[in-house]
Amino acid sequence: MVTIHNFAAAVVGNSRYGWFNEGQTEGPAAHLHREMVDAMFNEQIAQIGKAFMESKIQTTPWVEAPGQHEEGALRWNFYDINVLGDPAMSIWNDEPIDINVNYPAEIPVGTPSINVTVSSNGEPLENFSCVIMKDGELRSLATTDENGEAVMVFNPTVDETGEASLIVSGYNCLPDTSDIMFIPAEGAYVVYAESEIDDVLGNGNGMIDFGEQIWLNTAIENVGVVTAFGVEATLSSESMWVNLTDNSETYGDIDAGEVLTNEHAFAFTVADNIPDRTVLDFVLQTTDGNETWTSGFQLSANAPELASSDMTINDDIYGNGNGQADPGETLTFTFTVTNMGHSACTGAVATISSDNSQVTFDSNTFEIGDLGVSGMSEVSFTASIDENTPPGTSAELQLEMATGAYSFTDVYFFSIGLVMEDFETGDLTAFDWNSGGNAPWFVTDEAPYDGDYCARSGNISDNQHSDLTITLETMGEGDISFYHKVSSEDGYDFLRFYIGVNEMGDWSGESDWEYASYPVTEGYHILKWSYEKDMSVAGGSDCSWLDNIVFPTTTTIISVEENIPDDEVIIYPNPNNGTFYLNSALLRQAAEVQVYDLSGRVLYRQQVNNPSGVLQISLEKAQGLYFVRIQTHKQVLVKKVVVR
Structure with missing residues (x-):
């Protein structure tokens, strides 16, 4: 939901359809809609x-009202319309407002009730929910x-001391959460109040950063009703990222209601490899020698976090200037490195490597230097591509960014030379094409867009289709482009292009080559690519x-079935009812098995290393065609399976 431009967090709608009164503005669905708006x-x-429930409550008297346009329709509409989503989700119809909440921060145990007041800009807020x-x-x-007032009754009364939360929520506002404390009705009770960070031995910014030595100026409060004498405090933490170097402090006498702060009460060091925004949990125990009180608090630590983006390829000087890596070129890879963390870093270095031996770098290191918070730097590496590299070869780049004890790695993929089918082999053998339907596609020298050859759909009749398909894996986002031409009955017979089950484009009539x-x-x-005809009439060349x-x-073309020996991967039964077996020597080694549908969605994934070489797979899917993919460290094989 965070990567697309629109989405629904909740939907109120009819699972089948709504009802209306013909020729009127009234009707079951319209009535429910009006009450929901109200x-x-x-x-x-x-x-x-709650709003949805109220709409049904207010509509209920009309369910059996006489003279309805369609008897019983309103009752059925009640069943039919529902909320899909979290029923507790708040609805906003404007910018959320700021609210003020007045409440007692400390509540003696046994208190029967308290008063809470909610307002905004001095105006009371009605119908706001208050929860403890x-x-x-x-x-x-x-x-x-x-009047914006709520009487919060404790039934049963709270009889144990400790922390609690008051959560207030309502119309067009963000939930407001406040800490409250249940305190003893008698005696002293000393708890943690607050801490001030003293990092004078570090960068002095008043925050906890990686590798620093920290002093805590810590305040404690006696929320009891009598003086606490001779108070001692001990600090502890189970966090692996801190080492307490001073964990005890003497506070002495603290009067009822008094807040006492000791400077440099406690000290600790922070690990030099702590992740950014790590929350550190601390427990403070206070005692007067007779009673011991425990309270907790959290502090957040900062660290650098390097990330890269926007890889570009520049081959203007020693290449053809197309922004694409090609065999024999010398080019420059450039990345933008950003410090996404909340601490500055010093002496950062970037290192690049490739899994492809045909890619060599003049130097694989780049001195980034210092980067402040949100600081950015461009890093560049010059590389040469072996002139004998086959076009379409896929290569992986690993960019490692290091500073101090931190190391971050991003992976990029690129192709050497265009992965292009121009049909200049004179047939469909350059890639693992599957041609089918009612007639196969074929390669022809009839008026190609470029070169000597192009592909043409098969000769088909009414209500038939001719298909050309290919299966591929992409290691990152990209684009598929092609030139197409069509000569058909305009508006009835089409060339259609699909990615998975999604139709991306269609063309009909008489059109010359288009991109x-x-x-x-x-x-x-x-x-x-499918040329599809309707039930009658032909136009033009009809292809x-x-x-x-x-x-x-970043494409890898996947061979589907035709290039796989029959005895290397056996699927049985095939077709099947959703449960089937794989039998292959490939499963006797470390391998990954995946099953995916026509849209490319992975429905099953399993790591195997089975001495028997047999694997049972069960799919809870509808009938259709699926693909089984087996990948070892040496090869990738794909087989078709049909579920009936």
């Missing part, structure tokens, strides 16, 4: 579930009245053509 905007009910939670349990719940390009996401995909298909730069 609940949201007039009654200002914050939660979607303690130790994961609901202890009180109330709703504010027209098309579509984005392809990372993963497995089946690409299909379509393709040329110069350029695959995404």
Whole structure:
């Protein structure tokens, strides 16, 4: 949901369809809709579930009302319309407001009730929910009245001291959470109040950073009703990232209600490899020699975090200037490195490597230097590509960014030379094409877009189709582009292009060569070009053509079944009802088995190393065609399986 431009967090709708009164503005669905709008905007009910329930309550008297346009329709509409989503989700119809909550921060145990007031800009807020939670349990719940006041009753009363939370939520506002403390009704009670960070021995910014020695100026408070005498405090932490060097402090006498601060009360060192924004949990025990009180608190530590983005290829000087790595070129890889962490870093260094021996670097290190918080730097590496590298070879780059004890690695993929099908072999053997339908595609020298050859759809009749498909894996986002031409009955017979089950484009009528390009996401995909005819009439040449298909730069074409010996991977039964077996010597070594559908969605994934070479797979899927992918450290094989 965070990577797409729109989405629904919750939906109120009919699972089948709504009902209306023909020729009227009234009707079951319209009535429910009006009451939902009234609940949201007039009654200002914050939660979607409560507003929806109110809409049904207010519509209930009409269920058996006489003279309905369609008897029983409203009752069925009640069953049909539902909320899909979290019923407690708050609905906003405006920018959320800031609220003020007045409440007692300390509540003596045994207190029967407290008053809470909620307002905004001095105006009382009605229908705001006030909740007190303690130790994961609901202890009180109330709703504010027209004066913004809520009486929170404890039934049963709280009889144990300790921390609790007051959560206030309502119409067009963010939930407000406040800490409260249940204190003893008698005696002293000393708890943690607050701490000030003293990092004078570090960078002096008043925050906890990696590798620093920290002093805590810590305040404790006597929330009891009598003086606490001779108070001693001990600090502890189970965090692996801190080492306490001074964990005890004498505070002495503390009067009831007094807050006492000791400078340099405690000290600790922070690990030099602590992750950024790590939350450190501390426990403070205080005692007067007779009673011991325990309270906890958290502090956050900062560290650098380096990340890279925006890899570009520059081959303007020693290449053809197309921004693409090609055999025999010398080029420059450039990345943007950003310090995403909350601490500055010093002496950062970037190192690059490739899994492809045909890629060699003049120097594989780059001195980044110092980067402040959100600081950015461009890093560049010059590389040479072996002139004998086959076009379409995929290569991996690993960019390691190091500073002090930290190391971060990002992986990039690129293709050497275009992965392009131009059909200049004179047939369909350059890639692992599958041609089918009612007639196969074939390669022809009839008016290609470029070169001597192009591909043409097969000769088909009414209600038939001719398909050209290929299965590929992309290691990153990219684009598929191609040139197409069509001569058909306009508006009825089409050349259609699919990625998985999704139709991306269609063309009909008389059109000369045109360019098309579509984005392809990372993963497995089946690409299909299909010339499809309707039930009657033919127009033009009644076919379509393709040329110069350029695959995404990180593409690996996957061989599907035709190049796999029959005895190397056996699937039985095939077809099946969703449960089947694989039998292959490949499964007797470390391998990964995946099953994915026509859209490229992975439905099953399993790491295997089975001496028997047999694996049972069960799919809870609908009928259709699926692909079984077996990958070892040496090869990738794919087989088809049909579920009926």
